[in-house]
Structures are given as structure tokens and as C-alpha cells.
Amino acid sequence: MAIDTITKARAIVNSKLDELSPGLHQVNKTLHANPELAYKEFIAHGTITAYLEKLGFKVKKNAWGLATSFDASIGSGDKQVIFCAEYDALPGIGHACGHNLIATSSIGAFLGAAAAMSSLDIGGRIRLLGTPAEEAGGGKQDLIDAGAFNPPESVLAAIMAHPMPKSHVSSDDYSGLAGMKLIACQGAHVEFKGRTAHAAGEPWNGVNALDGAVAAYNNVSLMRQQMHTEDRVHGIFEVGGTVPNVIPDYTRMNWAIRSPTATGCDKLMERVTRCWEAGASAAACEMTITKEHNYLNLRANDSLCQTYVDEMASFGEKVLLKMDKAFNASTDMGNVSHYVPSFHGGIGIPAEPGVAMHNPRFADAAGTDEAHAAAIQAAKGMAMLGLRVLLDSEVAGKARVDFDKTDE
Numbered sequence: 001m002a003i004d005t006i007t008k009a010r011a012i013v014n015s016k017l018d019e020l021s022p023g024l025h026q027v028n029k030t031l032h033a034n035p036e037l038a039y040k041e042f043i044a045h046g047t048i049t050a051y052l053e054k055l056g057f058k059v060k061k062n063a064w065g066l067a068t069s070f071d072a073s074i075g076s077g078d079k080q081v082i083f084c085a086e087y088d089a090l091p092g093i094g095h096a097c098g099h100n101l102i103a104t105s106s107i108g109a110f111l112g113a114a115a116a117m118s119s120l121d122i123g124g125r126i127r128l129l130g131t132p133a134e135e136a137g138g139g140k141q142d143l144i145d146a147g148a149f150n151p152p153e154s155v156l157a158a159i160m161a162h163p164m165p166k167s168h169v170s171s172d173d174y175s176g177l178a179g180m181k182l183i184a185c186q187g188a189h190v191e192f193k194g195r196t197a198h199a200a201g202e203p204w205n206g207v208n209a210l211d212g213a214v215a216a217y218n219n220v221s222l223m224r225q226q227m228h229t230e231d232r233v234h235g236i237f238e239v240g241g242t243v244p245n246v247i248p249d250y251t252r253m254n255w256a257i258r259s260p261t262a263t264g265c266d267k268l269m270e271r272v273t274r275c276w277e278a279g280a281s282a283a284a285c286e287m288t289i290t291k292e293h294n295y296l297n298l299r300a301n302d303s304l305c306q307t308y309v310d311e312m313a314s315f316g317e318k319v320l321l322k323m324d325k326a327f328n329a330s331t332d333m334g335n336v337s338h339y340v341p342s343f344h345g346g347i348g349i350p351a352e353p354g355v356a357m358h359n360p361r362f363a364d365a366a367g368t369d370e371a372h373a374a375a376i377q378a379a380k381g382m383a384m385l386g387l388r389v390l391l392d393s394e395v396a397g398k399a400r401v402d403f404d405k406t407d408e
Contacts, residue, residue: 005120005391006384010314012119013112013383020111021376024104027051028375031100032367035089038133041068044087045130048103052128055111063130064146066139070130071148074114079396080125081386082149082340083110084160084333086134090358097135097357098163098366101347101375105161108379113386124156124390131332136187138293140332144339155340156389156396157304160333161378163366165355166348170320176378177346178308179300179322183230184265185258185330187292189238190216190276192285196249206247207284210240213251216279223275231268232258232328254292260326262296262338297326298334303398304343304385311384317377319345329357341403343385347378 017024027047034043045068049059052072063071085106086099110128117126129148133139149155162180169177192213197206220233227233235255241248257272259265273289280287300322312319333344349371355361365371389396 005122006388008120009116009122009387010384012116013380014315016115017108017112017376017380017383020108023051024108024376025372027107028100028104028372029367031087031103032095035094037091038088038136038139039066039068041087041132044068044103045070048085048087048107048130051107064143064148066132066142068130068132069139069143071127072110073125073127075117075123075125077124078154079123079156079390080127080154081113081156081389082127082129082158083382083386084129084131084140084158084336086131086160088133088135090135093358093360094363095366096359096363098349098362098371099134101163101349101366101371102160104372105347105375105379105382108376109159109382109386112379112383116383116387122387122390126386134332136293138295138332138335141294141335144335149336149340152340157386157399158336158340158342159382159386160343161345161347161382163349163371163375164346164357165351165362165365167351167353168356169346169348173318174320174348175317175374176312176319176348177323178305178319179302180298180344180346181300181323181326182298182329182331182334183258183260183326184262184297184334185256185293185295186265186269188255188257189290189292190253190255191288191290192251192280192283193288194247194249194283194285197247199245199247203247207249208247209251209283209285210248212280212283212285212287213237213240213253214279215282216253216276219275219278220272223271230260231264232256233268233272258328258330260297293332295330295332296334296338298331298344299337299342301337301341301343301399301402303395303402304341304389307388307395308343308345308381308385311388312377312381314384315377315380317381319381341399345378345382347374349374
């Protein structure tokens with residue numbers, strides 16, 4: 001690795017992102033003001049692709065079989081780095097997970113790295129991949145299945161960062177986190193089908209689908225005492241009937257099952273499924289399970305995390321290397337981290353005390369100028385992380401070794 005090239009690249013990345021920050025802020029504001037749900041991020045798709053095209057990049061729209069995905073790239077060769085941009089929001093509470101900042105930081109990282117590659121004639125390929133439907137649906141798994149991360153051996157790193165309340169990073173003065181860990185999650189819709197009847201006149205002729213769902217819910221609740229403290233099972237009733245004097249012939253529940261590892265999540269799903277089946281059996285209902293998503297646990301790559309910490313320090317930011325315990329949240333970036341070497345950092349943004357993600361007040365925090373500035377700083381570190389794995393075979397090699405470790 002040429003030390004001089006790295007030094008020059010840092011200067012280019014720093015200058016370019018300071019220059020582009022106002023334009024990126026407009027993109028950020030547009031996304032924040034127009035929150036869109038999974039697979040329907042049409043304003044985000046149009047805004048980002050138009051911005052990239054204005055800067056002279058060729059963009060593949062509606063990429064990889066997804067209407068709101070896109071793919072932009074620069075360079076060539078058999079080594080590539082992929083910056084993943086998320087931009088979907090949550091029902092009713094908008095960008096309460098701050099995906100407007102994820103998109104901003106990933107776009108910025110791509111543009112900063114592209115500027116350095118062009119100026120310094122750095123070999124390899126970098127891509128900005130639009131990844132819809134993180135909050136629901138698992139868009140990144142769709143992209144994996146479609147070949148967006150292929151061939152996997154060519155991907156030196158898939159890179160992104162997620163906003164989080166700065167107070168959650170550490171009690172010390174850290175501006176962000178490198179080694180974020182998140183747990184696995186499986187989602188499922190469970191339907192119970194019975195037979196309708198007049199609830200007062202002839203209840204014996206009915207098969208009560210609500211009884212099946214209630215029994216299933218109670219069975220899961222009874223199981224909680226025997227669950228590991230790090231496991232989570234949560235569900236809601238989406239359909240429970242119409243009027244009280246008609247026995248419901250159809251009910252539907254929506255469940256999320258979480259555990260620290262993918263293997264643990266599979267085992268927990270088996271136990272929960274038996275609880276559902278027992279409820280259906282007790283009420284003489286038919287039951288159908290529709291799997292909605294399967295988010296694997298997010299793996300932290302030690303080498304990529306350390307390189308990011310080092311690069312952020314060069315931009316004056318103190319970033320925590322890792323946290324010992326995983327957050328009880330999940331992401332489809334976990335699936336990517338099991339497929340190619342991956343980095344998923346945390347961007348600390350100012351938020352009110354006690355406010356966490358998936359809170360309307362966090363959506364407000366994600367729209368502030370201070371949050372945008374934090375995203376731009378993270379973009380600089382991510383850009384340099386991508387360039388370092390392209391330029392330094394030792395960094396890339398260590399990242400691959402960390403990825404190949406069999407521990408979950």
C-alpha cells in the first residue's frame with residue numbers, strides 16, 4: 001500500500017464531501033419530508049437517482065427486479081466495494097429509524113470514494129446499491145437472491161452505517177460506533193380459519209377462529225418463563241372478527257421471533273410454532289403460517305471495524321470500536337454480513353434523553369442539521385474504509401479471514 005496515496009485520498013474525500021454536503025442535505029431533507037414504506041420508496045428512488053445523474057453518473061434504475069432499487073458504479077476489475085443505501089420508513093412515525101441519514105451517508109461515501117478513485121487512478125470498482133424494504137420484507141435478501149452481491153468472492157466489503165442516539169454509544173465522548181451487533185429475527189403471519197355461526201342462536205355449529213388465535217397467544221405467553229432472557233417473541237392481532245354476535249371464521253396474527261443467533265432463532269421458531277399449532281388444535285381450526293422475512297444476526301467484522309475507527313480518527317472523530325452485547329434489534333444487513341465481508345457502523349446523532357429509535361421524537365432528531373453533519377462525517381470514514389480495502393491487500397485479507405470465522 002502506498003501511504004502517500006492514502007493520505008491524498010483522505011484529503012480528496014474530505015474536500016469533496018464538504019463541497020457536496022449542501023446538495024446531499026437537500027436529498028436528505030426530501031427523503032425525511034416524504035417517508036415511504038417498504039418496496040414503495042418511489043420518491044426516494046427518483047430523488048437519489050436524479051441527483052446521481054446530475055453529477056454525471058450512469059444509474060441503473062429499478063435494479064435487480066425491485067422497482068425501488070438502483071445501482072450506480074465506477075471503476076472496473078474483479079475487486080469491488082458496495083455501499084448500501086437504505087431509505088424506507090416506518091408506518092405512522094416516518095423516519096423514526098433515520099434511514100434518510102443512512103441514504104445520505106452511503107451516497108456521500110460513494111461520491112467521496114469515486115472522487116479519490118478518479119483523481120488517483122485507483123483500481124477496482126465501487127458501487128452504490130439502493131436497498132429497499134429494510135423495515136419490512138428484507139430487501140437485501142431479495143438483492144442477494146437476485147445476484148446483486150455476486151460473485152461474493154469479489155466483494156471486499158459491503159458498507160453502511162445506521163443512526164443512533166449519541167447517548168447510546170457510550171458514556172464517554174464517542175461520536176459513533178464501528179462494531180454494531182444486532183440479533184436475528186424471523187417474521188410470520190399466522191392465520192386461523194374456522195366456521196361462522198350465530199354466537200347466541202347456534203354457537204355449537206361454529207368453529208371459533210378467534211379462540212384459536214387467543215389460545216395460541218396465551219400459549220406463547222406461558223412459554224415466556226422458559227425463554228432465554230436474550231430471546232424475544234412479540235405478536236399482534238391484525239384481524240379478530242367483525243361483530244360479537246357472529247363467531248369469527250377468520251383471524252390473523254403478525255409475529256416477530258428474535259434470538260441472538262440465526263441458529264437460536266430457528267430453534268425458538270420451532271417452539272413458538274408448536275404453541276400456535278396447539279391453539280389451533282384446541283379450537284379445531286385450520287392454521288396457515290406465512291413466513292415474512294428471515295433476518296440473520298448482524299456480524300461485526302473486526303478488521304473492517306478497526307480500519308473505520310482509524311479512518312474516522314483522521315477526520316477528528318472518536319468512534320467506539322465495538323459493544324460487547326448486541327442490541328435487541330434486527331436488520332437485513334445481517335443477511336449480507338453472512339454472505340460477504342460487511343461493515344455496519346453507528347452514527348451518533350443528538351436526541352432527547354431517553355429517546356430511542358422507532359420513536360417519533362427520533363424521527364425529529366434525524367431531520368436536524370446536526371444529524372446531517374454527523375452523517376457527512378461518517379460518509380468520510382466509510383469512503384476511506386472502501387478505499388483502504390481496495391488499496392491495501394492486508395486489510396482486505398484480514399477482513400476476509402474475519403468473515404470466514406465460523407462463530408455466529
